[in-house]
Each structure stands twice: as structure tokens, then as C-alpha cells.
Amino acid sequence: xxxxxxxxxxxxxxxxxxxxxxxxxxxxxxxxxxxxxxxxxxxxxxxxxxxxxxxxxxxxxxxxxxxxxxxxxxxxxxxxxxxxxxxxxxxxxxxxxxxxxxxxxxxxxxxxxxxxxxxxxxxxxxxxxxxxxxxxxxxxxxxxxxxxxxxxxxxxxxxxxxxxxxxxxxxxxxxxxxxxxxxxxxxxxxxxxxxxxxxxxxxxxxxxxxxxxxxxxxxxxxxxxxxxxxxxxxxxxxxxxxxxxxxxxxxxxxxxxxxxxxxxxxxxxxxxxxxxxxxxxxxxxxxxxxxxx
Amino acid sequence: xxxxxxxxxxxxxxxxxxxxxxxxxxxxxxxxxxxxxxxxxxxxxxxxxxxxxxxxxxxxxxxxxxxxxxxxxxxxxxxxxxxxxxxxxxxxxxxxxxxxxxxxxxxxxxxxxxxxxxxxxxxxxxxxxxxxxxxxxxxxxxxxxxxxxxxxxxxxxxxxxxxxxxxxxxxxxxxxxxxxxxxxxxxxxxxxxxxxxxxxxxxxxxxxxxxxxxxxxxxxxxxxxxxxxxxxxxxxxxxxxxxxxxxxxxxxxxxxxxxxxxxxxxxxx
Numbered sequence: 001x002x003x004x005x006x007x008x009x010x011x012x013x014x015x016x017x018x019x020x021x022x023x024x025x026x027x028x029x030x031x032x033x034x035x036x037x038x039x040x041x042x043x044x045x046x047x048x049x050x051x052x053x054x055x056x057x058x059x060x061x062x063x064x065x066x067x068x069x070x071x072x073x074x075x076x077x078x079x080x081x082x083x084x085x086x087x088x089x090x091x092x093x094x095x096x097x098x099x100x101x102x103x104x105x106x107x108x109x110x111x112x113x114x115x116x117x118x119x120x121x122x123x124x125x126x127x128x129x130x131x132x133x134x135x136x137x138x139x140x141x142x143x144x145x146x147x148x149x150x151x152x153x154x155x156x157x158x159x160x161x162x163x164x165x166x167x168x169x170x171x172x173x174x175x176x177x178x179x180x181x182x183x184x185x186x187x188x189x190x191x192x193x194x195x196x197x198x199x200x201x202x203x204x205x206x207x208x209x210x211x212x213x214x215x216x217x218x219x220x221x222x223x224x225x226x227x228x229x230x231x232x233x234x235x236x237x238x239x240x241x242x243x244x245x246x247x248x249x250x251x252x253x254x255x256x257x258x259x260x261x262x263x264x265x266x267x268x269x270x271x272x273x274x275x276x277x278x279x280x281x282x283x284x285x286x287x288x289x290x291x292x293x
Numbered sequence: 294x295x296x297x298x299x300x301x302x303x304x305x306x307x308x309x310x311x312x313x314x315x316x317x318x319x320x321x322x323x324x325x326x327x328x329x330x331x332x333x334x335x336x337x338x339x340x341x342x343x344x345x346x347x348x349x350x351x352x353x354x355x356x357x358x359x360x361x362x363x364x365x366x367x368x369x370x371x372x373x374x375x376x377x378x379x380x381x382x383x384x385x386x387x388x389x390x391x392x393x394x395x396x397x398x399x400x401x402x403x404x405x406x407x408x409x410x411x412x413x414x415x416x417x418x419x420x421x422x423x424x425x426x427x428x429x430x431x432x433x434x435x436x437x438x439x440x441x442x443x444x445x446x447x448x449x450x451x452x453x454x455x456x457x458x459x460x461x462x463x464x465x466x467x468x469x470x471x472x473x474x475x476x477x478x479x480x481x482x483x484x485x486x487x488x489x490x491x492x493x494x495x496x497x498x499x500x501x502x503x504x505x506x507x508x509x510x511x512x513x514x515x516x517x518x519x520x521x522x523x524x525x526x527x528x529x530x531x532x533x534x535x536x537x538x539x540x541x542x543x544x545x546x547x548x549x550x551x552x553x554x555x556x557x558x559x560x561x562x
Binding site for chain 1: 304308318378389391404408416493496515516533544
């Protein structure tokens with residue numbers, strides 16, 4: 001910039017400020033102020049009708065004695081682990097053969113996008129019907145001679161019904177991401193491996209997985225974050241029930257904040273969820289980056 | 294080697310086939326004549342056009358569809374405009390506050406909506422925007438993802454190109470509109486698509502801010518659809534199918550950008 005002299009910098013600075021001003025105002029009003037307000041509210045007893053009173057750490061203390069919160073936190077952990085691991089493993093098992101060139105694969109890749117592009121709300125309604133008494137899930141069980149189950153109204157099964165749907169839904173998404181990642185890998189490495197007589201399994205574990213590390217990290221981080229924040233499946237399929245069996249933390253926070261108007265308490269639980277997400281993401285980055293040379 | 298190829302093909306067909314089974318079941322139930330058969334294995338006639346006609350003839354589906362379109366297209370266009378301006382400026386222009394703004398954008402990317410909805414709701418309430426279109430649209434108008442995407446893409450615009458235009462005497466806004474925007478087109482299309490799909494699926498915010506049925510977009514409408522059509526499973530499925538069609542059309546038309554949007558962040562080395 002200095003090559004052009006001071007006279008050129010000023011219009012650039014003015015244009016820069018003008019072009020970013022709407023976004024800057026937006027982020028201050030709808031992000032920074034609300035974020036600070038959420039921190040403040042988490043230390044108050046704010047209910048929609050009243051005024052906020054400062055109560056220090058009382059909300060945070062209350063949480064760890066609240067069976068509803070502890071139940072939700074535990075369900076969120078189970079739900080996250082049980083959706084993320086199968087989704088990534090299955091997506092990888094499909095993406096590796098699917099990333100190979102070929103006319104059939106190209107057609108199959110287009111089909112895989114269908115579940116990924118289905119809106120989650122529409123998907124959820126379809127799965128409500130699949131899980132209904134006379135729905136597809138019980139039909140398929142009947143074909144192998146198992147009695148019909150009440151998927152969404154049994155407190156043992158409901159969480160697994162959600163898990164199966166979410167694995168199905170996010171698998172389509174991750175197959176696409178992983179396929180694109182696999183296709184971007186350098187072909188020469190594979191040619192060299194083939195010349196050296198490397199088998200399929202060795203090639204996969206020694207070449208594909210390490211080269212795919214960045215894409216895998218991306219998929220892992222977005223799927224863990226997505227599961228920890230999941231609200232829609234519990235809201236649409238089970239309404240958090242039966243008997244709180246699917247009351248994941250985002251649902252519990254929403255229920256406290258809106259129908260019950262315990263805004264201060266909900267804000268505090270939101271902070272804990274956020275802290276958990278930041279810690280888990282940092283661990284994932286550390287874990288996968290640590291392996292790099 | 295040959296046996297391996299056959300095995301691989303069979304596995305892929307089985308795997309992709311099971312991934313499509315729920316979609317197939319949706320088509321079957323949505324085409325059913327009534328609510329008696331929900332098994333979703335064999336078509337019981339093809340009554341999809343009648344079912345769609347029923348939903349559009351009476352009931353609120355057209356309203357939900359219209360609201361969703363207003364919401365998604367409206368905020369999508371605004372997001373593209375504002376993100377293009379800010380993303381370009383943050384990548385190519387030096388101005389005071391650039392670093393702070395970038396930190397703000399990255400910070401927003403890491404935030405969970407559940408933390409923000411409570412205070413944002415209180416702000417929207419203060420503004421008197423509860424149960425209005427602007428209340429539904431404005432808080433989700435600009436996405437940190439959009440600004441970030443455009444910025445990353447705009448970093449690739451050669452500095453010499455902009456410098457040449459400046460030497461020729463073009464003003465900064467002219468350079469942005471006439472040179473940068475055309476170069477940013479692929480990123481802007483990707484952004485519109487990602488924004489549209491995310492808004493199309495946004496249940497939480499409209500659920501909180503809009504309690505008048507006239508304003509509901511499709512996800513909120515679908516959540517209440519069972520009671521609306523009298524727990525009519527096959528018509529609910531038809532409504533879900535109708536909801537899935539616009540994103541599907543967009544995806545087919547813009548497939549290249551769709552994959553680009555999904556894989557953004559995952560492939561850079």
C-alpha cells in the first residue's frame with residue numbers, strides 16, 4: 001500500500017468501513033450483546049414476567065442437584081457417542097468404494113445426496129410414520145419374525161429410534177463430504193503403493209486414513225457439535241418423552257426457557273453446554289493434530 | 294481382483310439401497326389412498342396428485358410454503374449481499390477494525406444457538422417484533438459462515454488485478470461491484486444455497502418468535518400438522534414430501550455448489 005502513497009489508503013479504508021458496517025452492526029446487536037446478556041442472565045433468577053435479580057452462582061449450583069439436568073446431560077452424552085461413531089464408520093465404509101471412478105458410482109453418488117438434502121423436519125415426520133405401529137420399522141421386523149415394537153413410546157427404545165434416524169440422516173451428508181475428500185487425494189501415492197504390492201487393508205490404514213485426516217477431523221467436529229446441539233429430532237419425534245427418556249440437553253434448555261420461562265436457569269445451562277462444546281472440540285483438535293509429524 | 298470389484302459393487306448397491314429405503318417408504322405412504330396402509334413396502338395405487346390437491350385445496354400448507362419461500366429467499370439474498378461486501382472488504386481492503394470484526398465472525402461460528410436464542414428473543418421482544426416477519430427474518434439474516442466463506446474465497450483474488458483497476462482510477466465501490474462480485478460468483482451461489490437450505494430447515498427460531506399460524510414456515514407447520522389433518526399419517530407424509538421438493542430441485546440445479554458448500558473447511562490443506 002505504501003508504494004502508492006498515503007492518498008490511496010484513505011478511500012480504501014473508507015470503503016472497507018462502509019462495506020463491513022452492516023455486518024459489524026448486525027454482529028454487535030445479534031451476537032455480541034446477546035452473548036454478554038446470556039452470561040449476565042445466567043447469574044440471575046430472570047423469569048419472563050419479572051426483573052432479573054443477581055443470584056451469583058445459584059443457577060450453576062442448582063443444575064448439579066437437578067435430576068432433570070443430570071438426566072439430560074447423560075442422555076446427550078449417550079446420544080452423541082452413539083450417533084457419531086456409527087455414522088462416521090458407516091459413512092467411511094460407503095465412501096471409500098464410492099469414491100472410485102465409474103459410471104455406476106457416479107449415479108450412486110447422486111442418489112446418496114437425497115437423504116442429505118431432505119429437510120430434517122420433513123425427515124423427522126417421515127420417521128414418525130416409519131416408527132408408527134403399522135409402519136415400515138415393524139413391517140421389516142415382521143419379515144424376520146420379531147413382534148412389533150412401540151418405538152417412540154417405549155422409554156427403552158425411544159432414544160435408539162432417534163439414534164437410528166440421525167445416523168441415517170447424517171450418514172448421507174458425511175458420505176458426500178468423505179467422497180469429495182477421498183477424490184482429492186493424490187493418485188500417485190496409490191500408484192506407488194500398488195507397485196510396492198500393498199494390499200487393500202494396508203493401503204487403507206497406512207495411506208488413506210492418514211491422508212484423509214483433515215476431512216475426518218472436519219466430519220468428526222461437525223458431527224459431535226451437531227449431536228450435542230440436536231433439538232429437532234427430540235422435539236418432533238418424541239417431545240422429549242416418554243418419561244424424559246429422550247430429553248437431550250438442548251431440549252431441556254428450550255423447555256426451561258420458553259414454555260416455563262425460567263430464562264436465567266436456562267441461560268446458565270446454555271453456558272454449560274457451550275463450555276462442554278468448546279472443551280470437546282479442543283480435545284478433538286488436539287487428538288487429531290497430535291498425530292501429525 | 295475381479296471378485297473384489299463384484300463384492301464392492303454389491304456392497305455399494307445394498308448400502309445405497311438401504312439409505313434410500315426411507316425415501317421410498319415416504320413416496321409409498323404419500324401416494325396411499327388413505328391411512329390404512331403405512332407399511333411403505335408396496336405402492337397401493339398412486340394417489341399422490343390427489344393427496345397434494347387435498348393439501349393445497351384446504352388447510353394451511355400453501356401458507357407455510359409461501360412463508361418459507363419469503364423467509365429463505367429474502368434472508369438468502371440479504372446474506373449474499375452483506376456477506377459479499379464484508380467478506381471482500383475483510384480479505385482485500387485495509388481498514389481500522391478489520392481484525393476485531395474477523396475475531397467476531399470466527400467467535401460466532403463457534404457458538405451454539407441455544408445460548409443466543411434467549412437474549413435474542415428478549416431483544417426482538419423489546420423491538421416489538423414478536424409475531425412479525427422481520428422478527429423471524431432479521432436475527433438470522435447474516436450468517437458468520439457466509440462472511441467467512443466469502444472472505445476465504447476473496448483472499449484468492451489477485452492483488453495486482455485490484456491494483457491495476459485503482460491505477461486506472463476506478464473507485465473502491467466500483468471495483469467491488471464490477472470486478473470482485475463477478476469473481477466471487479461461485480462462492481456467492483454456494484452461500485445462497487447453504488443459507489437457503491439451513492433456513493428452510495430452521496425450526497427453533499420461528500417456533501420461539503412466531504406463535505401465529507399465519508406466519509409459520511414449513512418446519513413449524515409440519516410439527517403441528519398431525520393435529521391439523523386429524524392425525525392423518527398419509528397426508529402428513531405427503532406434506533413432508535412437498536417440503537422436501539424445493540431443496541431437492543435447488544440441489545439438482547446447483548449440485549456442484551452443493552458439494553462445495555458441504556466440503557468447505559474439510560479439504561483445505
